[in-house]
Amino acid sequence: MTPMLEIEKLHAGYGKSLVLRGINLHVAQGEAIGLLGPNGHGKTTLLRCVSALHRPSRGDIRFEGTSLVTCSTRAVLQHGIVHVPQGSRLFPGLTVTDCLRLGAAANPRRGVARTLLSEVFDLFPKLAQRRTQLAGTLSGGERQMLSIGAGLMAGPRLLILDEPTLGLSPKVRHELAAAVQAMRSRIEALIIVDGDMDLVLGVTDRFFVIESGQVVRTGESAAGAGSDQIMALFLGET
Amino acid sequence: MGSAIAVLVSALVLGSLYALMASGLSLIWSTLGVFNFGHGVLLALGAYFAWTFADQAGMPVVVASVLAILVLAVIAAGYEFSLVRPFIRHQNGAMLVMVATLAITALVQGVVQLTWGPQLRQIAPFSSATVAFSGATASGNQLVAIVAAPVLIGALYLVLWFTPLGISVRALEQNRDHARLIGIRPAAVYVFVVGTACVLAAIAGILLGGIQFMSPTMGDDPLMRAFVVLAFGGTASLGGTLAGAYIIGLLEAVTTYFFGLSWSPVIVFAVMIVVLLVRPEGLIRQRTA
Numbered sequence A: 001m002t003p004m005l006e007i008e009k010l011h012a013g014y015g016k017s018l019v020l021r022g023i024n025l026h027v028a029q030g031e032a033i034g035l036l037g038p039n040g041h042g043k044t045t046l047l048r049c050v051s052a053l054h055r056p057s058r059g060d061i062r063f064e065g066t067s068l069v070t071c072s073t074r075a076v077l078q079h080g081i082v083h084v085p086q087g088s089r090l091f092p093g094l095t096v097t098d099c100l101r102l103g104a105a106a107n108p109r110r111g112v113a114r115t116l117l118s119e120v121f122d123l124f125p126k127l128a129q130r131r132t133q134l135a136g137t138l139s140g141g142e143r144q145m146l147s148i149g150a151g152l153m154a155g156p157r158l159l160i161l162d163e164p165t166l167g168l169s170p171k172v173r174h175e176l177a178a179a180v181q182a183m184r185s186r187i188e189a190l191i192i193v194d195g196d197m198d199l200v201l202g203v204t205d206r207f208f209v210i211e212s213g214q215v216v217r218t219g220e221s222a223a224g225a226g227s228d229q230i231m232a233l234f235l236g237e238t
Numbered sequence B: 001m002g003s004a005i006a007v008l009v010s011a012l013v014l015g016s017l018y019a020l021m022a023s024g025l026s027l028i029w030s031t032l033g034v035f036n037f038g039h040g041v042l043l044a045l046g047a048y049f050a051w052t053f054a055d056q057a058g059m060p061v062v063v064a065s066v067l068a069i070l071v072l073a074v075i076a077a078g079y080e081f082s083l084v085r086p087f088i089r090h091q092n093g094a095m096l097v098m099v100a101t102l103a104i105t106a107l108v109q110g111v112v113q114l115t116w117g118p119q120l121r122q123i124a125p126f127s128s129a130t131v132a133f134s135g136a137t138a139s140g141n142q143l144v145a146i147v148a149a150p151v152l153i154g155a156l157y158l159v160l161w162f163t164p165l166g167i168s169v170r171a172l173e174q175n176r177d178h179a180r181l182i183g184i185r186p187a188a189v190y191v192f193v194v195g196t197a198c199v200l201a202a203i204a205g206i207l208l209g210g211i212q213f214m215s216p217t218m219g220d221d222p223l224m225r226a227f228v229v230l231a232f233g234g235t236a237s238l239g240g241t242l243a244g245a246y247i248i249g250l251l252e253a254v255t256t257y258f259f260g261l262s263w264s265p266v267i268v269f270a271v272m273i274v275v276l277l278v279r280p281e282g283l284i285r286q287r288t289a
């Protein structure tokens, strides 16, 4: 069986500086994977390549056998790959409801916005309370919930979460972790990057450690939990 | 009393023209990050097409105007396709687009001169009726201008705030990457934005062409003033743009009345510099950070 997402010998960079140096990675149908590794080593760049916000210089990204490297960001989205970006401030001047509705704008299934909206509000009751508030007035945690909610409105098959708990308090982190667990059954596959290693290993099946733009280690998340070696790799103390 | 009202009418007409120009410019500025130097020639094209349809083809002025607006909408599509789309994705795309709009300005002014000649022309008025009020009179065209600008800009406001297309324009303005990630196509937004701005400029041109004589460079002054409006009113809100436009219109009408046509622009620009020294963020507070 071909994997859902295959990334092969991917190279990418900014100008002259090469950030990704031959990433190989695959995600099977139904699988959740975690990306770990120190900051600034290319995790976000990799995800931006998948969603066609950034063009790789070499290598291939295939979704169910179809290459994505020449697709537009919208076309990637319409394949069902939804990328919730790191640290987004969203659309500060739009209301929570407008942000969420906009998330469904490219959903190939027409007329599902209303149902999805109530599902997102069930998942994140705080957003329901603030539905008429401007996104720019939300707290960091609420903003992250809104980002994820807008992603869910697009009807993801493969959901990509980049640092969903960055800068959040432990309490809000737990809320988000619970939400990720809750939506796990509704999406076919998940890629999550996060600084909270326990969270990542807790919600995923496999993990990849990325360092200097390469996969330096991969394994089963259940086996990785609590491992000092992973922790050391994760913190970049090799 | 009569002269005060005459100044007020003139202020409102100028304010309306500048508002039509500035709202389109600010829409382009906030979505593309580009100052559209071509905005003045778009105004002139609107006027010349309306004149051709009315004066040469003998159509009623209203029909001629509608037709001219449609022609400008088509031109807008070409403008976006040839001047914006090929350049904007490059790293210094905004700069390239600005150079392209500057180049097209010179080109179109030449073409207009060659096509329509140097004669002074004026579009027939929408209505020959005038309204007299306390010793001052306002022409039909002036009244149309005074009413049209706020109505059209109000309509634009409703589109931007309450329609899916308008909301996606604002989303792209506020966060380009995230907008793309939820499936907004920048190219579609650009077509809408450039189209709307061209149509508003054409309407300004049609109104102006009925009030004064036309020339290929008739859009230069309104363009300059609209630029000042952007600095004054900020680009973040249509309300700010509208307020800025009427403030500049009033300033210009008053200074023209007291100091004459040649001193008025000097004073307007001097005031602008002083205002920007005191309040570099513009007169009107920006809506979004």
Ligand SMILES: Nc1ncnc2c1ncn2[C@@H]1O[C@H](COP(=O)(O)OP(=O)(O)O)[C@@H](O)[C@H]1O
Binding pocket: A014, A019, A038, A039, A040, A041, A042, A043, A044, A045, A046
């Ligand atoms: N837009 C950009 N322009 C130039 N360099 C960038 C840009 N974005 C990221 N980088 C660089 O690329 C490297 C990888 O960054 P990133 O992919 O964000 O890593 P991570 O998500 O693992 O923290 C870093 O050295 C960063 O400075």
Ligand SMILES: [Mg+2]
Binding pocket: A040, A043, A044, A045, A086, A162, A163
């Ligand atoms: Mg990152």
